[in-house]
Amino acid sequence: MTTILERILETKRREVEVLRQRINREGPLPERTVPFRSLAQRLRQDERLGVIAEIKRKSPSKGVLQANVDPAERARVYEQGGASAISVLTDETYFHGALADLRVARSAVQLPVLRKDFVIDEVQVDEAVSAGADILLLIAAAMPADRLGELSRYARSRGLEVLLEVHGEDEVEAAVAAEPTLIGINNRDLRTFEVDLGTSERVLQRLPEGTLAIAESGIMTREDAQRMAAAGARGILVGELLMRHADLASVRTQVADLRVPLGAVAK
Numbered sequence: 223m224t225t226i227l228e229r230i231l232e233t234k235r236r237e238v239e240v241l242r243q244r245i246n247r248e249g250p251l252p253e254r255t256v257p258f259r260s261l262a263q264r265l266r267q268d269e270r271l272g273v274i275a276e277i278k279r280k281s282p283s284k285g286v287l288q289a290n291v292d293p294a295e296r297a298r299v300y301e302q303g304g305a306s307a308i309s310v311l312t313d314e315t316y317f318h319g320a321l322a323d324l325r326v327a328r329s330a331v332q333l334p335v336l337r338k339d340f341v342i343d344e345v346q347v348d349e350a351v352s353a354g355a356d357i358l359l360l361i362a363a364a365m366p367a368d369r370l371g372e373l374s375r376y377a378r379s380r381g382l383e384v385l386l387e388v389h390g391e392d393e394v395e396a397a398v399a400a401e402p403t404l405i406g407i408n409n410r411d412l413r414t415f416e417v418d419l420g421t422s423e424r425v426l427q428r429l430p431e432g433t434l435a436i437a438e439s440g441i442m443t444r445e446d447a448q449r450m451a452a453a454g455a456r457g458i459l460v461g462e463l464l465m466r467h468a469d470l471a472s473v474r475t476q477v478a479d480l481r482v483p484l485g486a487v488a489k
């Protein structure tokens with residue numbers, strides 16, 4: 223049976239081909255025009271759990287969350303709530319996102335912005351740079367270890383921070399070898415869509431000391447945030463919880479509520 227990740231990657235291979243053809247026709251993508259913003263630096267200086275607050279209109283597991291979200295307004299409210307960064311889903315086919323959402327969100331705030339997509343090729347990295355992203359998501363399950371290393375180093379050479387996502391202990395070695403800026407642990411099983419916060423707890427034990435680790439997916443309460451902080455995460459990536467709220471005052475409160483103290487964690 224084809225998994226959702228395999229289907230998404232098939233779509234991405236076609237998109238990469240189209241993008242390459244466009245570059246051949248029209249010339250290279252414009253270079254970045256905005257100064258870089260670092261998430262790693264923010265997290266290292268933070269006494270609280272960092273929150274990467276996500277703009278996600280729709281998802282394969284949950285369907286439509288908020289089709290008509292205003293990315294600028296959302297990003298501003300996330301910033302007011304104390305978010306450390308904004309994550310923007312830029313995939314159109316499965317998440318109804320767009321690179322335009324990333325540009326609009328970033329220009330509304332002072333926070334670093336993550337391009338959350340399924341990146342498998344250098345041209346998508348160039349596209350992220352051109353759009354003004356600060357952080358790029360790479361997914362260990364999406365490619366072999368040597369390719370992961372190549373793309374991670376390429377993205378960093380282009381001035382991006384890399385959030386490298388793993389789904390289990392078996393992907394840790396390849397992730398660490400790829401020298402990303404941050405390691406993300408996704409609690410969502412991409413075959414069943416089931417969420418298990420124990421995934422982060424298990425993987426966090428296997429990461430080298432000093433790794434900036436982000437627990438991703440399925441964080442729905444302050445207690446979940448506390449659990450991730452206690453396990454050693456320096457940040458959490460939160461989408462559904464925030465996107466289910468249309469009332470902006472309660473979104474602001476939700477973000478602030480997740481920023482639990484880190485306590486005596488090693489920096």
Ligand SMILES: O=C(O)c1ccccc1NCC(=O)[C@H](O)[C@H](O)COP(=O)(O)O
Pocket residue numbers: 226276278281282283284408412438439440441459460461462463
């Ligand atoms: O969210 C999905 O359904 C999904 C399905 C397949 C691949 C990726 C998917 N989500 C991307 C993410 O990693 C999440 O948007 C992110 O971690 C936030 O998760 P949540 O707080 O559970 O919305």
